[in-house]
Amino acid sequence: MVxxxxxxxxxxxxSKKLTELGFSDFVLSLNSxxxxxxxxxxxxxxxxxxWLEVSLSxxxxxxxxxVGFTVNDLRLEAIEKVIKNVDVLAxxxxxNPNFLGISEGPFSYPVIxxxxxxxxxxxxxxxxxxxxxxxxxxxxxxxxxSAGVLYWEKEANYLTSSNGANGSYxxxxxxxxxxxxxDSKSSGQGVSVGRLASTMDFEKAGEEAGQIAKMSVGGENGxxxxxxxxxxxxxxADIIAATPGAANPFYIEIGFSWLKDKLGEQIGPEFxxxxxxxxxxxxLGSRPFDDEGHPTGRNPIxxxxxxxxxxxxxxxxxxxxxxxxxxAGIIAPQxxxxxxxxxxxxxxxxxxxxxxxxxxxxxxxxxxxxxxxxDGIFSTIPRDGMFLIENGEISKPVxxxxxxxxxxxxxxxxxxxxxxxxxxxWWEVYTPTFIPAVxxxxxNITAATS
Amino acid sequence: xxxxxxxxxxxxxxxNKLGVSYIEARYVRKSVNTTLLKNGIPEIGAIDRGSGxxxxxxxxxxxxxxxxxxxxxxxxxxxxxxxxxMAEATGEKRKRKIVFSEEEVNEAKYSALGxxxxxxxxxxxxxxxxxxxxxxxIITEVKTGAMIPFRFFQTQDETETKMLITSEGTxxxxxxxxxxxxxxxxxxNPATGRKEQMMIQKGKAGGYESFDxxxxxxxxxxxxxxxxxxxxxxxxxxxxxxDYVVGPNVIGIMCHENQGHPSEGDRILGREGAQAGESxxxxxxxxxxxxxEHVNIVDDPxxxxxxxxxxxxxxxxxxxxxxxxKEGVFYEMLHNRESAAFMETKSTGAARAVNxxxxxxxxxxxxxxxxxxxxxxxxxxxxxxxxxxxxFTEWNIDxxxxxxxxVGLEAYLIENGEIKHRVxxxxxxxxxxKLWSSVDAVGKKELLEFDAATCGxxxxxxxxxxxxxxxxxxxxxxxxx
Numbered sequence: 001m002v003x004x005x006x007x008x009x010x011x012x013x014x015s016k017k018l019t020e021l022g023f024s025d026f027v028l029s030l031n032s033x034x035x036x037x038x039x040x041x042x043x044x045x046x047x048x049x050x051w052l053e054v055s056l057s058x059x060x061x062x063x064x065x066x067v068g069f070t071v072n073d074l075r076l077e078a079i080e081k082v083i084k085n086v087d088v089l090a091x092x093x094x095x096n097p098n099f100l101g102i103s104e105g106p107f108s109y110p111v112i113x114x115x116x117x118x119x120x121x122x123x124x125x126x127x128x129x130x131x132x133x134x135x136x137x138x139x140x141x142x143x144x145x146s147a148g149v150l151y152w153e154k155e156a157n158y159l160t161s162s163n164g165a166n167g168s169y170x171x172x173x174x175x176x177x178x179x180x181x182x183d184s185k186s187s188g189q190g191v192s193v194g195r196l197a198s199t200m201d202f203e204k205a206g207e208e209a210g211q212i213a214k215m216s217v218g219g220e221n222g223x224x225x226x227x228x229x230x231x232x233x234x235x236x237a238d239i240i241a242a243t244p245g246a247a248n249p250f251y252i253e254i255g256f257s258w259l260k261d262k263l264g265e266q267i268g269p270e271f272x273x274x275x276x277x278x279x280x281x282x283x284l285g286s287r288p289f290d291d292e293g294h295p296t297g298r299n300p301i302x303x304x305x306x307x308x309x310x311x312x313x314x315x316x317x318x319x320x321x322x323x324x325x326x327x328a329g330i331i332a333p334q335x336x337x338x339x340x341x342x343x344x345x346x347x348x349x350x351x352x353x354x355x356x357x358x359x360x361x362x363x364x365x366x367x368x369x370x371x372x373x374x375d376g377i378f379s380t381i382p383r384d385g386m387f388l389i390e391n392g393e394i395s396k397p398v399x400x401x402x403x404x405x406x407x408x409x410x411x412x413x414x415x416x417x418x419x420x421x422x423x424x425x426w427w428e429v430y431t432p433t434f435i436p437a438v439x440x441x442x443x444n445i446t447a448a449t450s
Numbered sequence: 451x452x453x454x455x456x457x458x459x460x461x462x463x464x465x466n467k468l469g470v471s472y473i474e475a476r477y478v479r480k481s482v483n484t485t486l487l488k489n490g491i492p493e494i495g496a497i498d499r500g501s502g503x504x505x506x507x508x509x510x511x512x513x514x515x516x517x518x519x520x521x522x523x524x525x526x527x528x529x530x531x532x533x534x535x536m537a538e539a540t541g542e543k544r545k546r547k548i549v550f551s552e553e554e555v556n557e558a559k560y561s562a563l564g565x566x567x568x569x570x571x572x573x574x575x576x577x578x579x580x581x582x583x584x585x586x587x588i589i590t591e592v593k594t595g596a597m598i599p600f601r602f603f604q605t606q607d608e609t610e611t612k613m614l615i616t617s618e619g620t621x622x623x624x625x626x627x628x629x630x631x632x633x634x635x636x637x638x639n640p641a642t643g644r645k646e647q648m649m650i651q652k653g654k655a656g657g658y659e660s661f662d663x664x665x666x667x668x669x670x671x672x673x674x675x676x677x678x679x680x681x682x683x684x685x686x687x688x689x690x691x692x693d694y695v696v697g698p699n700v701i702g703i704m705c706h707e708n709q710g711h712p713s714e715g716d717r718i719l720g721r722e723g724a725q726a727g728e729s730x731x732x733x734x735x736x737x738x739x740x741x742x743e744h745v746n747i748v749d750d751p752x753x754x755x756x757x758x759x760x761x762x763x764x765x766x767x768x769x770x771x772x773x774x775x776k777e778g779v780f781y782e783m784l785h786n787r788e789s790a791a792f793m794e795t796k797s798t799g800a801a802r803a804v805n806x807x808x809x810x811x812x813x814x815x816x817x818x819x820x821x822x823x824x825x826x827x828x829x830x831x832x833x834x835x836x837x838x839x840x841x842f843t844e845w846n847i848d849x850x851x852x853x854x855x856x857v858g859l860e861a862y863l864i865e866n867g868e869i870k871h872r873v874x875x876x877x878x879x880x881x882x883x884k885l886w887s888s889v890d891a892v893g894k895k896e897l898l899e900f901d902a903a904t905c906g907x908x909x910x911x912x913x914x915x916x917x918x919x920x921x922x923x924x925x926x927x928x929x930x931x
Contacts, residue, residue: 041721044544048536050516051807069497072519089495092576128539147723149909179724255600255636367846371857374645381848400853427725448853449929450884
């Protein structure tokens, strides 16, 4: 970790150099992290890793020309050299009419509960046994082998800006995924993520992975057609949370979002409300300030099914005639945690609602790709256990199907939400998302024709 | 700035002192320059300067990896100690110990640099920007029947300097320049509101002479006209059992997804099971027929100027072309030294790590279908009902690489051996065995083309530069619902 004196010197030297060269606005962010990983496959540890990383990221503006740099050689002369390079770059650029300023401080920042846990100071020796416990648990459910990963991390973040923002925070985190196999086609996945060691439940993740894998044994190829679909929180965090994730003005401007001109419209059912919430305790995306040093908060994206608002930095907010939501990234606004308000149905009740209709329960998915982002046309592939639901209960495992539909359709067709929220982040889901199981009507399911 | 060889040697020494059976130290420095253009406006010019050392060790049958970017004794010792300690602790629990395949010890130095005056750091930022902004101008000024209101481009140039030293005596030093251009265009038919999107990816080892090699201005004009025609003219695609003639872009992605990934040794062993997945292929299937005799798929890192170019992999193994499928037979896998040892064979020189802070794992480089003898006309002339599909938009494949989907962008109806009107979004949703066994003819070498892509795999994610390509091929009797 970098010392406080070193950080002060880096910020001071960088600020002076940028000011001397005529940069009027700038934000300096220094991140230092000690991150470790334990990977396993076939019930055995495959590799243990550690990363000691420190880097300085800078966003700077000169005559309304916007430049940025990241450097991990933090010797003062090395930083000064890169600043000279970005000055040359700034001279080459025309003015950026999309830049409308960075947030004006000074600020006081929210205190977020449960983002730092001293238990991670001394965690390496415990990691092997904790992961082994999850592998054993999955094995006790009857699986042959498990693969997965555990990350644990301590990070420190420091920020200062030309406009009076000054802040720092420290945080810890863990991310655990386990995927268990009875055979190559019968698998299940479990996820456990958070910021406090006391909230780890790897054995539960192992148990879930093992149970789904076991239940999926003997699955036959499913038939294409229209189905009601119950998505696990893992799948919902990918394809249902994609819609609030598309409420980003940068994505809309480049044609990467299906929400253009839909602000104020009813895009989902009335019982659905979704927030970008950077203040959630024990949540991986929580942070007190954004990349401009603006304080973060809880911002509505969808309320009662109506598209209420987007995430913003200072520039996108001014352009839209509103104020920053504290979601600045270096280039584009970025989500913190996407938070779905829970519904009131148990999983059994969700299945009960599907009586008389062909219904699938999909536990995991990957490889979501688009024919058209602007229209929301996409497909994604279920993986791990997938089940037919008949007469209100799971009847048999099925395989080899694909969801091929439209993001706006599936969001509009949400029929019910489960009452248990789960925090999801894994290889396929980058934005930490709190979401329950979701029931959707009339989803288009396709399959390879031969 | 020179390579800090002393720190690499100190790390090897430290590992040897701690009794490792193998240790490697790999230094990587990347100098990256990026420009983003959003609807004609430069959103940001960015510079990324990063360097550091990655350490990988084997001890007690376990593997440890650690990296650090501040080069000092404390960090070096901490990294080596973590890697050794965790290799030992995890190795103790392994039933099957990790070892590396025996390979030749190599010492080499090579480079792939841009032409004089065209290297990333030699070209003036203003010149780079002007050329990029001109591409946007071309798109907006070309006369078509459609509008292209959403345009996003990113150019990235990089110089990557590497040095690998191992406890076995391998020393490989390299320097590679790369250029990458990414774009997404959205065309709208003003009369109907119909929209179509196109992704553009160009990449190459080398400098800014690549823009001339691609005839980039002409290429952008063609793509704008093409997208506009699709959004204004394309009619519904045919259904039923039809033939497909697919072009280099579609063959390339099929070679990559339906043959390259399932041939990766670590996937076959289950090491990527919780991330990129496993494979429908296995060791016992080597030598078995998995496609028609017309299918020859090669992965060759040594193609000069290619986006996936390297001469020695990140374990110091000499690169060579690999036949993944030869005359329809599953011929060989993509191995690093770990997966090769588990399969009791030799590495195929496929170990790649995208930076100093990533471990080398089996990856593709430049994957393509070897050309055959047919002209495009010959491929089409006896198709009664089919689709000629030049390129794709949406695609995906399951994590065993068994059932895949490709949606076409530029595509035409073929009727009684003749190319007719454009068709919209034709779909091929097909299993891998059906795909390769249904190929009955392949286009000649004059039709061979490559596209650049970034291949994602690993945990943490490692996006590596690759080429994929082919000429044209005919796929018989595909059922379209």
